[in-house]
Amino acid sequence: MGGGLFPELEPEPEAAADAPGQRKRWSHSKLECYRNCPRAYRFRYIDRIRTERESIEGFMGARVHEALERLYQQVVMTRLPPVEEVVEHYHDRWRAEFSTNVEVIRPDRTADDYRRLGEECLRTFYRLRHPFDDGRTVGLEKTLEFTIGPGNHPMIGVIDRLVEVGPGQYEIHDYKTRQRLPDPWDLERDPQLALYQHGLVQLQPEVRSVRLVWHYLVHGRVLVSERTPERVRVAVGEAVRTIERIEADQAFEPRESPLCRWCEYRPICPVFQEPRTEAGAALVRRYGELKRRVEELRLAQAGLREEVAAYARARGLETIRGDGSSLEVERRSRWIEKAGEDGGALRARVLDRLAELGLLASSVTLDADALGAALEAGRLPPDVSDAVRPLLEKKYYPHIALHEEEARGGGPAP
Numbered sequence: 001m002g003g004g005l006f007p008e009l010e011p012e013p014e015a016a017a018d019a020p021g022q023r024k025r026w027s028h029s030k031l032e033c034y035r036n037c038p039r040a041y042r043f044r045y046i047d048r049i050r051t052e053r054e055s056i057e058g059f060m061g062a063r064v065h066e067a068l069e070r071l072y073q074q075v076v077m078t079r080l081p082p083v084e085e086v087v088e089h090y091h092d093r094w095r096a097e098f099s100t101n102v103e104v105i106r107p108d109r110t111a112d113d114y115r116r117l118g119e120e121c122l123r124t125f126y127r128l129r130h131p132f133d134d135g136r137t138v139g140l141e142k143t144l145e146f147t148i149g150p151g152n153h154p155m156i157g158v159i160d161r162l163v164e165v166g167p168g169q170y171e172i173h174d175y176k177t178r179q180r181l182p183d184p185w186d187l188e189r190d191p192q193l194a195l196y197q198h199g200l201v202q203l204q205p206e207v208r209s210v211r212l213v214w215h216y217l218v219h220g221r222v223l224v225s226e227r228t229p230e231r232v233r234v235a236v237g238e239a240v241r242t243i244e245r246i247e248a249d250q251a252f253e254p255r256e257s258p259l260c261r262w263c264e265y266r267p268i269c270p271v272f273q274e275p276r277t278e279a280g281a282a283l284v285r286r287y288g289e290l291k292r293r294v295e296e297l298r299l300a301q302a303g304l305r306e307e308v309a310a311y312a313r314a315r316g317l318e319t320i321r322g323d324g325s326s327l328e329v330e331r332r333s334r335w336i337e338k339a340g341e342d343g344g345a346l347r348a349r350v351l352d353r354l355a356e357l358g359l360l361a362s363s364v365t366l367d368a369d370a371l372g373a374a375l376e377a378g379r380l381p382p383d384v385s386d387a388v389r390p391l392l393e394k395k396y397y398p399h400i401a402l403h404e405e406e407a408r409g410g411g412p413a414p
């Protein structure tokens with residue numbers, strides 16, 4: 001299993017490569033690649049340019065997926081391997097597969113950091129899921145081949161783990177090793193597992209219900225979603241529209257984005273082939289200098305703001321008079337997520353709690369200040385107040401406004 005083109009993408013199902021003369025087969029990774037950058041799509045799936053390069057994120061994800069597949073293979077055979085065995089096998093595979101083609105992009109990390117992170121993912125998963133008895137595993141790295149849309153576009157996907165939890169009741173489990181937890185709203189719109197749900201129902205008509213389960217291994221979090229047939233149809237419709245856009249595309253324009261840092265086609269991408277000119281270099285230089293000066297001024301202004309606030313506070317002033325202008329100093333407040341906790345985890349806890357209380361739909365764009373204001377005004381039900389109160393704090397800050405007085409007599413100030 002190779003690493004994905006971009007760190008956020010799943011590795012491509014091996015079978016997704018189109019055989020000559022065969023009708024094009026689509027996969028979530030293919031569609032996502034096009035949405036991220038049509039030119040990368042062209043390089044990979046039309047020009048079929050493959051490089052040896054692999055991102056460390058993709059490499060680590062592939063090793064962790066392998067380790068969990070092996071773990072469940074043994075669980076299916078009624079053997080429960082100790083966690084040390086799982087971890088040891090992971091390190092063995094890491095050593096066997098690692099090469100100089102695996103690229104670490106972030107300058108503050110090493111390959112060893114990722115290796116340890118992968119191990120931590122496995123240890124946390126093991127601790128939280130032990131003794132692995134949450135239903136009957138009926139598929140591991142299970143390939144689904146199905147069709148979507150009125151054009152019956154062939155589609156392929158790989159389910160990390162398919163679980164039968166009751167007669168006709170299934171769960172599609174997916175492992176994620178990315179470090180960013182999705183917002184619940186993004187998760188609800190995530191098309192990948194919805195497409196797999198569509199495929200599963202198409203292939204196994206006895207399926208009565210499907211739950212989508214994501215294991216965010218870095219955070220030790222399990223996120224769950226259930227999609228109504230209507231919402232699955234929406235996901236399928238979006239996939240079909242992307243396929244139609246790809247089929248109609250003639251240019252496959254490059255789309256520059258932060259993902260370019262991870263893109264294996266960067267060395268041949270036209271975006272990064274622009275010739276250097278003296279005039280261009282001078283613009284870059286001037287822009288950089290200006291940016292540095294703006295930053296210096298911003299820091300100086302922040303320091304001065306503190307001084308002004310301290311001066312006004314010491315004298316009990318709301319206005320500091322100057323010559324022809326004045327500063328109005330006002331004490332304002334806003335609610336923020338409490339410091340000292342991991343922001344992502346904190347936000348996820350609040351959202352989880354709101355979801356439990358059935359209030360998620362109105363709070364998907366969690367705004368600590370709006371939530372704090374509602375809390376203060378007593379507009380939240382008591383149990384919601386209890387959930388969010390420990391997670392927020394009110395911060396006071398000086399708001400400073402400069403008022404320039406009109407020059408007397410209409411002329412310029414002396």
Ligand code: SF4
Nearest residue numbers: 037040254260263269
């Ligand atoms: S480097 Fe960026 S713009 Fe170029 S192909 Fe890759 S993702 Fe697209």
